Amino acid sequence: MTTVAAATAKLLADAGIDRVFGLPGGEVLVLMDELRRAGVDFVLMRHEANAGIAAAVYGKLRGQPGVVLSTLGPGAANLMLPLSSSYLDQEPLLAISAQLPDDFPSSHTHQLLPLHDAYRPVTKYVGKVTADSVDEVVPRALAACMERPLGAAYLTLSAREALKPSGAASPAITVLKSSAAKDAETHRRGDPRQKAVELAGLLGKAKRPLVLIGLGIDPANAKRIRQWLNDWDLPVAVTPKVKGIVDETTSNFVGVVSGMAADEVMCDALKAADLLIGFGLDPVEVDKTWHAELPIHWILEAPNVGGLVPHGTELVDHAQFLDALLAHQPPSTWRAPFGVFQERRRAKLNDRSGAAGVMWPGDIISALAGVLPPETIVTTDVGSHKYLFGQYWPSRQPETFWMSNGLSGMAYGLSAAIGAKLARPDAPVLAAVGDGGFSMNAQELETAERVGAPFVTVVLEDASYSLIKLSQEGKKLEPYRVDFGPIDTVKMAEACGVEGLRTVNPDELARAAGRAVEQQRSLVIGIPVSYADYRRLF
Ligand SMILES: Cc1ncc(C[n+]2csc(CCOP(=O)(O)OP(=O)(O)O)c2C)c(N)n1
Numbered sequence: 001m002t003t004v005a006a007a008t009a010k011l012l013a014d015a016g017i018d019r020v021f022g023l024p025g026g027e028v029l030v031l032m033d034e035l036r037r038a039g040v041d042f043v044l045m046r047h048e049a050n051a052g053i054a055a056a057v058y059g060k061l062r063g064q065p066g067v068v069l070s071t072l073g074p075g076a077a078n079l080m081l082p083l084s085s086s087y088l089d090q091e092p093l094l095a096i097s098a099q100l101p102d103d104f105p106s107s108h109t110h111q112l113l114p115l116h117d118a119y120r121p122v123t124k125y126v127g128k129v130t131a132d133s134v135d136e137v138v139p140r141a142l143a144a145c146m147e148r149p150l151g152a153a154y155l156t157l158s159a160r161e162a163l164k165p166s167g168a169a170s171p172a173i174t175v176l177k178s179s180a181a182k183d184a185e186t187h188r189r190g191d192p193r194q195k196a197v198e199l200a201g202l203l204g205k206a207k208r209p210l211v212l213i214g215l216g217i218d219p220a221n222a223k224r225i226r227q228w229l230n231d232w233d234l235p236v237a238v239t240p241k242v243k244g245i246v247d248e249t250t251s252n253f254v255g256v257v258s259g260m261a262a263d264e265v266m267c268d269a270l271k272a273a274d275l276l277i278g279f280g281l282d283p284v285e286v287d288k289t290w291h292a293e294l295p296i297h298w299i300l301e302a303p304n305v306g307g308l309v310p311h312g313t314e315l316v317d318h319a320q321f322l323d324a325l326l327a328h329q330p331p332s333t334w335r336a337p338f339g340v341f342q343e344r345r346r347a348k349l350n351d352r353s354g355a356a357g358v359m360w361p362g363d364i365i366s367a368l369a370g371v372l373p374p375e376t377i378v379t380t381d382v383g384s385h386k387y388l389f390g391q392y393w394p395s396r397q398p399e400t401f402w403m404s405n406g407l408s409g410m411a412y413g414l415s416a417a418i419g420a421k422l423a424r425p426d427a428p429v430l431a432a433v434g435d436g437g438f439s440m441n442a443q444e445l446e447t448a449e450r451v452g453a454p455f456v457t458v459v460l461e462d463a464s465y466s467l468i469k470l471s472q473e474g475k476k477l478e479p480y481r482v483d484f485g486p487i488d489t490v491k492m493a494e495a496c497g498v499e500g501l502r503t504v505n506p507d508e509l510a511r512a513a514g515r516a517v518e519q520q521r522s523l524v525i526g527i528p529v530s531y532a533d534y535r536r537l538f
Pocket of ligand 1: 383385386411433435436437
């Protein structure tokens with residue numbers, strides 16, 4: 001007899017899922033055991049939210065859904081953050097939690113939450129795994145995560161149902177499709193060759209074109225995109241979540257748009273352009289409204305987050321479109337039309353006159369970029385340090401930069417680093433976090449050690465929620481409740497079994513990070529910074 005739990009585990013294993021991340025409760029032990037028997041490892045973490053983030057990054061890097069497993073009630077409630085993150089950051093995530101059995105007395109409310117109702121708005125598919133439905137809902141949930149825009153699905157399985165023989169009766173399933181998924185089926189698609197001719201015509205007339213690459217591109221097209229931009233010598237900017245799709249050390253790279261450091265410079269550059277090409281651009285990453293105010297020539301192959309497609313835009317296959325473009329000669333030449341903005345952007349990072357802190361934030365970037373190889377995967381939390389790394393980390397290769405930017409949730413970096421390192425064991429991984437975010441989930445350093453996922457963490461210590469402190473200043477409010485006392489980063493690391501050090505010296509920082517990467521071991525480096533220095537960068 002195959003139980004529902006065994007059938008679920010087999011469906012996941014057959015779909016290529018080799019790891020499930022999570023934190024158990026009694027109600028999911030049978031499924032966990034079946035996963036073990038099916039050869040699917042369980043990555044035990046210390047908070048469901050962290051497990052979900054790690055799973056989503058792991059999944060996206062492997063081109064399949066990440067899977068997170070939690071118990072019912074409180075464990076399931078902790079899934080709101082990763083499901084929301086998956087939804088707004090286009091990271092494929094299947095969450096499975098327990099739920100009370102349907103045939104419990106209706107007066108039994110202990111740990112009972114309306115989980116399907118809670119998660120339906122942020123997922124593309126919600127389903128109940130039962131003896132009748134398991135063969136259908138598990139594959140559908142997996143598929144929904146991978147339909148573009150990539151996103152989340154949520155399944156419940158009660159401990160009682162898990163033990164029943166699977167496939168006992170005829171299927172009676174409720175398929176709950178979000179409007180986003182329905183929209184995806186209804187959008188018009190254009191002819192790639194015709195669209196290429198149209199864009200070449202527009203570019204032929206443009207003096208200052210700027211290609212804006214965003215979350216809606218498939219990294220599999222990186223080579224084509226690079227070739228097109230290189231052959232035509234086109235100025236290009238990216239959003240943080242696709243950093244590395246182009247080599248940011250090349251001369252036609254203008255910068256990172258969507259509210260990172262030097263945003264004023266980038267917004268000026270956008271306004272100076274006479275043709276903005278939104279290549280897979282998803283406004284979900286943009287914290288201002290220029291995406292709706294400036295004219296943008298959209299080249300999208302799938303709807304954006306929320307199922308949104310700008311009015312009148314036909315979707316087009318990016319690979320075919322790029323191939324068609326590459327068959328054309330460049331319709332014009334553009335001589336560094338954004339040179340002045342590129343210079344302003346660089347100058348901000350390098351101007352350390354009047355620096356208030358012991359280490360200028362720009363020196364952190366230079367020290368680490370000088371020693372870490374181009375394949376290094378960088379993850380960040382959310383805060384001032386994210387603006388710094390988002391704009392100035394010189395990404396070289398696709399899929400090497402991970403940040404929560406659609407949701408913009410703190411405490412993403414460490415969990416993302418675990419998922420990234422497990423997915424790409426050979427790539428060095430660097431997590432750059434603030435001391436606020438670090439104190440939300442530093443305990444996952446122990447997880448990283450235990451599961452064999454070593455990486456370097458730099459903690460930018462300013463004893464404040466500095467981005468919020470700067471915002472308070474900007475609104476001319478009294479300084480109020482945005483500072484906290486220091487927690488010793490080094491001791492936190494050591495308490496989790498990881499070596500820690502604190503440095504105010506860029507050379508020592510570079511040496512220590514380089515050595516840890518070489519020796520493939522975890523290291524946490526605390527770097528004292530001043531929040532006031534960020535003011536000068538933004
Ligand atoms: C979960 C969550 N809570 C609150 C916020 C609002 N927020 C954005 S940045 C930030 C400060 C982060 O502080 P820290 O991690 O120390 O980074 P820093 O800004 O100092 O670089 C806060 C509170 C958020 N984005 N996510």
